[in-house]
Amino acid sequence: MVGTQSAGAKSGNTRAFEAKHEIYWRETEHVVPGPALREDVECDLVIVGGGYTAMWTAFFLKQADPSMDIHILESEFAGAGGSGHNDGFVTPTIGHSLSALVHRFGAERAKLAYAVIGKSMLELDRFCRKHGVDAEFERTGYFQVATNEAQRAMLERDIDLIGKFGSGSAIELLDAAAAQERIGSPAIQAAFKVGGALINPHKLARGLHRVVTEMGVHVHESTKVLEVNRTSRGHVATTPLARVTAPNVLLATNAYQHQFSQFKHKVAPVWSYAAVTEPLTDKQLAQVNWPDREGFVEAGNFIVFGRLTAGNRLLFGGGKVEYHFGRGMDESKYIDSPAATAALRAVLERYFPQWRDVRFSHTYGGAVAMTREIIPHVGTLGDGVFYGHGYCGNGIALTHAAGKVLRDLILRRDTTYTNLLFVNGKEKPYPPEPFCYLGAKGLSALLAAQDRYPGLIRGQIV
Template sequence: MGETVTAPARRSRIFWQDGSAEAAGPPLTESVDCDVCIIGGGFTGLWTAYFLRQTDPSLRICVLDSGLAGGAASGTADGFVTPTIGKDLEQIVRGHGRQAAAAACDAVGRSILEIGRFTRRHRVAADYQAKNYLMVATTAVQASRLRRNRDLTASLGARFETTLLDAAQARQRIGSPAIQAAIVTGGATVDPFALARGLLATIRGQGVRVYEQTPARHVDRTADGYRVTTPQARVDAHRVVLATSAFQHRLPGFRRQVLPVWSYAMVSEPLSTEQLDRLVWPRREGLVEAKSFLVCGRLTADNRLLWGGGMARYHLGRDMGAGRVDDRRVFTDLRRSFDRYFPMWHDVRFSHTYGGCVDITRDLVPHFGTAAPGLLYGYGYCGNGIAASHLGGKVLCDLVLGRDTELTRLFFVDGREPAFPPEPLTFLGVRAASRLIEFQERLR
């Protein structure tokens, strides 16, 4: 049996940021005017600024972030760049039709390729690796789900081909005894924090003003647009973009549109050559388990194993307190699932354990749109945001500029956005649904 996760050397330190020399820049201390003010310095806000600058270099753009730009959800992601919109492709097809689902899948698939081109063009050292990943099944029910997903994806004319593997074929790719089947699909892996900071450096070099340690206290309508009030100054802007991810629920009008749900990960010490030789993993693809509360794993550039996912945690009142970063029950469950997949690595130690919040919507798809004239928003990636936020930046660029394009006609733009019920109904409902799903998964 594997060891329990006790007293890791860097407990609650985010792996991607541990040892980084990146520090938050100075806050805004003097009031400024601009054409577009973007609130939120994660992937959505940074990509929006990038595409606006590419489209209209004359625009005066400023970005505000309450802490370290790229340091929240964007900089704690597991680094999978996947062709995923929301959580459930079958649900999207049922709700919006095949044509709408196909258009969304194609658009996010393009973003995977374009992120790679961006890192090469701007020499961003984010360890972008264009490679397939495996969606794996450990039960017959999961294998059936894989086949349905493969058939549906193929019928939509997906940009990335999917290949179904039986147990023997799958274990030639990743030699885990737990894997019973898999589909291989296109994607990439990346160091998410390095990508975010590289994107930040790029837009700063292009003249975008970014103010870190600058929370937006109020956004008020004015005769010429909006006034964003910060602790020490204000920003007057013609248009404002709200791009605060899991913090979106703190903004007026979005309280019940999004939930901050905790997701967790562990990262091992560097694996020795002897440990690596115990397992067949020739192409170093990432793996994602095909179940509701998935687990995922991937190797890093320095031969560590990242293992994340498990039971999603939502706390009453949308609690995002720092004390939730470390949840020993979650890490015990993650270690248990790791041992099930990789019993040959019983001696692997995990040096980093941490959590962060992802933005979950009620219909499990992202949403972009116009809250009021000149006030735009984007949120709700449901844990699949690296490629989707790149697409979101392009969507928001078009919305800011008032352009009618194929991107602004995607089904999740200015569409219906179902709300969660008020508390404590949301907390009770999420807890009941989570326990039911967990029970059903254990029976399969």
């Protein structure tokens, strides 16, 4: 199988090594899902989905009004989706790129949104320390890196935009020698430092689950929602064994959001892949100068990124994403992609040839919720229906901020949060099949061509 054979086999080691096609993070904290809801409930708010958006909203609502009765319905366990199996980069990124955001919304609105997300990054750290959540929080920040001149130009453009925000000291663009003193990769030709952190996303989700449960939020795991209907008594979420009725409902299933009729053409799930190595030995770690362990993200349309985990495994992810006809979500079909694994093996060898023989222990994919504008959407449909989705692969800090937005919307407040650029915006729908599939394939080919031949296609694609 491509990508599951040890690279060491090329040098005479013929022992086959089968990588697990399972989410690595789940091995760091075992979860036994809670029991299904078995009795009908009436409450103030029912939330469909048990990820970050759901739990942060419940957290902030309970802070604002401890008497509020909130029930979260999750088909697996809290954090089982993208919240718990993302790659653990806490970033200020909103959507596809800073330049695209400024192009669409203007510098002032973009600056405000980035300030809010920056505040959320700080508060995530404080939350973990205050509540004893061992999310393996590393306050390292990360580097935006370039491996060629076209990517270097992209970094220079972003530095120029950040400078126009007037956000403090100037950002320094490091040349190849200076960048490689920070991350000892011969591939890196330029870089600049970005504020942020690295975490274990699964442990953050499970810690957040513990905290909101202690606050009195009812989290029903193993409870799949079959349908949500409006009745004279309110919104009714029907599960296999019970019904939950409430005047307010939050639809927070992200990559699964298209399963609700209101969002059928608003969200497209695309599959992104990651590979995790066996733990690096002290001898292997000494082969690469990486003193502060910052993660890195390569500039481009289809970004690739790398980081060390708390257990000194190397994680690579990103590259070309895949959209499957009819919004395919079958994990048994799509969690393993030999082509993606081979591409990530090539990324490892390009960045760290010293580690070319390190074996992958886990290779896996997960669904990322993409909106057509490549920005998140948070808001209300009116009549007590609220939503949050489309974090486009950058949801850790964004969902924390979205929780505050949804708190204020549900409490019918008009605040800075409820007027952010990604709140109650007009969403462009995706076309129906087969046009959605054909369009995704065409755009993917165009973006890949621009990454591979940057002089071929110029201008703002998204």
